[in-house]
Amino acid sequence: MSLVLEGFLNTVALTLLSFAGALVVGLAVAVLRIVPVPLLRGVGATYVEVWRNVPLLAWLVLFVFGLPEVGVKMPLFWTAFTAIALYEAAFVAEALRSGVSSVALGQGEAARALGLTFRQSLRHVILPQAGRRVVQPLANIAIALTMATALAGVVGVVDMTRAAQRINLELARPLLVFTGVGLCYLVMAAGIGFGARALERRLA
Numbered sequence: 044m045s046l047v048l049e050g051f052l053n054t055v056a057l058t059l060l061s062f063a064g065a066l067v068v069g070l071a072v073a074v075l076r077i078v079p080v081p082l083l084r085g086v087g088a089t090y091v092e093v094w095r096n097v098p099l100l101a102w103l104v105l106f107v108f109g110l111p112e113v114g115v116k117m118p119l120f121w122t123a124f125t126a127i128a129l130y131e132a133a134f135v136a137e138a139l140r141s142g143v144s145s146v147a148l149g150q151g152e153a154a155r156a157l158g159l160t161f162r163q164s165l166r167h168v169i170l171p172q173a174g175r176r177v178v179q180p181l182a183n184i185a186i187a188l189t190m191a192t193a194l195a196g197v198v199g200v201v202d203m204t205r206a207a208q209r210i211n212l213e214l215a216r217p218l219l220v221f222t223g224v225g226l227c228y229l230v231m232a233a234g235i236g237f238g239a240r241a242l243e244r245r246l247a
Contacts, residue, residue: 050206051227057124057192057202058231062185064128069135076140087136094133100194102126107198123195131188138180142173175246182239186232193228203227 075087094102106126107119117125196205207224211217 046201046206046209050201050203053120053200054189054192054202054227055231057120057127057195057200058185058189060124061127061131061192062188064124065131065135065184065188066181068129068132069139072132072136073139073143076136077143091133091136094130095137099127099130099191100197102130103194103198119199123192123198123200127188127191127195131184131191134184134187135181138177138184139173141180142177143169145173145176175243178239178243178246182235185235185239189231189235190228 072087072090075083076091078084103123103126106122110116110122192202193204196202196208199205203224207220211220214220
């Protein structure tokens with residue numbers, strides 16, 4: 044039972060922390076993607092293309108086994124968190140950029156006509172409107188991230204999937220064990236979806 048609880052708590056913690064990190068990094072990258080500076084837009088675009096076009100498992104393996112080779116050592120959990128957060132940030136950035144692009148061009152022009160700087164326009168006019176449009180896309184990313192945390196078990200993190208593998212070695216009941224794990228993931232994903240719909244209604 045302790046192994047089950049450890050796996051569940053690690054999965055929840057990895058999901059929440061990774062999504063929070065992805066939001067922070069993704070917002071920064073999204074801003075780079077829309078600023079009126081070609082060099083910065085290029086940096087943002089490069090980040091998105093590099094991170095989302097390499098499989099997450101490859102990033103996890105690279106971080107877990109590659110970082111120690113260059114002198115960067117972190118606990119396994121935090122190494123997996125870093126890789127997942129940076130990977131998902133690319134998708135968050137694109138979702139936020141799409142939300143900003145959906146705001147009418149006239150809104151930004153009106154803000155500038157009122158004397159607002161780019162930063163002020165972004166903060167007070169564009170992002171609040173874009174935020175309402177990206178709730179569901181971000182929820183979809185959060186659900187995908189929840190499922191992706193199972194890959195952390197491949198590199199040694201004791202998440203639900205790895206805990207299930209260990210338990211199955213003792214019980215030899217794969218159908219029962221992995222059905223239980225699948226239901227846990229289902230509950231987590233359903234909770235994210237329900238929360239997103241409630242937030243959408245509130246913002247509307």
